[in-house]
Amino acid sequence: MANSLNHHFIVTVIGDLIADELSRMRPAESEHWKRRQWHEDDYLISKNQVTKDDGDEAVAVDSLERLALAGRVVQFFHMGDSGVEDYLLRRHSLSEWAEVVLKSRQVHSQNLTVTTSGSTGQPKACEHSWSTLVEEAHAFIRIFNNEYDISPNRVVSLVPSHHIYGFLFTVLLPNLVDIPVIRGFKAYSHVRNGGLRAGDIVVGFPELLTQLSTEIPPLPPGVLFMSSTGHCPPGTLHQLYSMGAARTVEVYGSSETAGVGYRSEPEDNYRLLPRWRSHDSNPQCIVDRQTLLTFDLPDSAAWKNDSEFQIKGRVDKAISIRGTNVFPDHVADCLRQHPDIADATVRPLVADEGTGLKAFIVLQRHSENAMTEQSLKNWLSERLLAAEVPQHISFGKQLPLNTMGKACDWAIDKP
Structure with a gap:
């Protein structure tokens, strides 16, 4: 089971990859593609072949877009040199593409390559070994079971599946423990309108959780909320607790590292996951215990001891907006x-x-x-x-400056 990935999860990831790539190529349509829910019967069709009989499951693309979409799937699932990657250009439906991915994983690599969600030009590709990701998912299952006394029964996903955070908690973890996942507006509606139940793991991001925290009805026992991709306001997490959340778990990490640390109270230190140890001399680095490779942290870290740390702010000046580093x-x-x-x-x-x-x-x-x-x-x-x-x-006639002639903030006109 640890080495397999179910067909329907692969379809989900392929759909999110297509949505992300089309959003990059067609920025004006980005909200449309990111809201779309993908299914096995969805298929790609050439723009010059579309007819009135093609329904909502048809996605019209030109030849260059089709190449880009196939290339994105090849990159994510590490299919290069598998010998089967060219079949993506001969198949049309997401179900058929998932079969090609499964074949590649059988005969070639099972590693994955995610890309950063930033907006500084070309996204950075970050390769992860499959075994390392599986170990991390198992580590969180143990944390849920042993530290929080919560046995996951269902994942309620408010995030896309093709970024490392979404993949770990809305694809890999439910794949390992064989539990269902609900996504998209259905997931949002379950959170917003009282559809949660004991054992639900709600996987979200700070802005959306902040919005939902003031709208949700009282929660049933045993519901766990997760947040990542950026700083979650302490008030949001306390509000979720006041509504009955069993735990609110913040996961700290990046596309390059996957998960690094976690905490369940906003005032607590982050605790390193088992994979990592602190660097002996550089507080801005962590070390993979198995490979001994060193990774830079994207934020300024203050270490409290060898396994606990606080985050003081981004090094690269990125901010997270709706789960995207901007x-x-x-x-x-x-x-x-x-x-x-x-x-x-x-x-x-x-x-x-x-x-x-x-x-x-x-x-x-x-x-x-x-x-x-x-x-x-x-x-x-x-x-x-x-x-x-x-x-x-x-x-205005000039950029805002303070009395010392330095750039400063400005007030906006509120409606």
């Missing part, structure tokens, strides 16, 4: 490419302003009356992911 400087660079913009700065919204980004724009003189906030958002939506498009855009 770089404000990258968004500002994109804005400066607009021919009517002289300069721009981008910052995250502060707590009382909402979640997401805000931008301040200085227009070229000839354009001061020719651009609106909505027209600029439309322009950005064709070039950036939805999470990267600022929620609020302000205009």
Whole structure:
């Protein structure tokens, strides 16, 4: 069982890979693709072959898009040189693609390659050995059973399956213990409208859990919430506890490392997972106990002892928005490419302003009356992911500066 991956889980991952790749190639359609629920009967069809008889299960792509989609699946499932990867271009349905993946895993590598969710250009590919991922999933099963006295009966997934966090907890873990998974709007509805039950593992991310924490009805006993991809506000976790959550577990890690540490109280230190040990001389690194390879942490860490640490902030200045690592400087660079913009700065919204980004724009003189906030958002939506498009855009004759002449924050106009 540890070496196998069920067909329906592979279909789920393939669907999320297709959605992610189409979102990158067609930014204006990103929300459509990421909301879509994928099924075994969904299939790819050439744009010039679509007819009125093709239903919702048909996904029209051109030849270059089809190559990119197949390439993404080959990369994720480590199918290169398997000898069967070319069959993806001869098959059409997600079920058929899953069969090709299964064959590749039988005759070739079972390792996986995930990509970072950041927005700094080409995503970084991060390879993980299958055995290491299986060991991590088993480690969390033991934590749930032995430390939290919770036996997982069902996973309620609010995250995509193709990132390392989603794969570990909404694909690999339920695959190992043979429990069902609900996804998409059905999963959201279960959380929001009282459909949870004892043994549910709700896998979410900070922004969505913050929203849901004030909307959910009282919880039944034995429900565990998980959060990752970024800092979850302590108030959110305390609110979930007040509604009856048995545990709220924050997982710290990255695409490069998979899980590194965990905690169940926001004031606690993170505890290292069994795979890792702290570096002897560099607090910004951890060491794989088995391979002795060293990995950089993406955040500034303060170690309390050899196995416990606190996180002090991102090193690379990324922020997590709806589960996607977004770089404000990258968004500002994109804005400066607009021919009517002289300069721009981008910052995250502060707590009382909402979640997401805000931008301040200085227009070229000839354009001061020719651009609106909505027209600029439309322009950005064709070039950036939805999470990267600022929620609020302000205009002025110069970028905001404080009395010392340094860049500073600015207030937004609230509706």
